[in-house]
């Protein structure tokens with residue numbers, strides 16, 4: 164079994180999501196002692212603080228998957244210059260009840276792809292703000308603001324030639340970040 168399990172949170176529910184494709188592709192650039200599992204967030208109820216005492220099954224599942232992971236990877240779309248509501252909903256769920264957050268201390272990386280020219284930069288900045296509050300140490304560099312363009316992925320679904328070197332470097336830094344914090 165891989166030594167480092169990474170819980171991957173994709174900030175898009177769309178079946179043909181570029182971000183989901185990126186999450187699939189980046190996992191193939193990881194070292195053999197890393198394994199990546201995309202957590203499901205589409206079936207979570209809308210967060211309601213009244214439910215903290217009896218969380219729904221999908222909420223318990225999400226928190227269990229986050230707690231079991233040695234690291235986190237957020238791969239998110241940008242909606243209206245921020246993170247999509249589905250992602251914020253998942254983050255809020257796993258942060259509660261107060262004092263029982265699943266996120267605290269888990270090292271994280273952030274990636275994002277969008278059709279816009281600034282490639283999720285605003286969403287990522289908002290996400291960093293949230294994760295700082297949740298005590299999640301987040302890899303600062305390299306930043307990865309990726310624009311969805313022809314050739315971003317090849318026919319096999321791997322990262323295309325133009326972005327491969329950059330994302331391989333990103334993965335090396337992410338690997339070191341996770342190992343440093345998980346030690």
Ligand SMILES: Cc1cc2nc3c(=O)[nH]c(=O)nc-3n(C[C@H](O)[C@H](O)[C@H](O)COP(=O)(O)O)c2cc1C
Pocket residue numbers: 174175176177179180181182183239240241242243244245276277278279280281282283
């Ligand atoms: C509600 C909504 C808001 C959006 N806002 C932004 C935005 O602020 N910046 C941006 O670059 N793209 C924006 N887009 C376009 C997304 O980049 C595009 O839909 C992208 O494919 C979403 O990621 P996904 O492919 O992983 O679903 C928006 C799309 C939607 C549906």
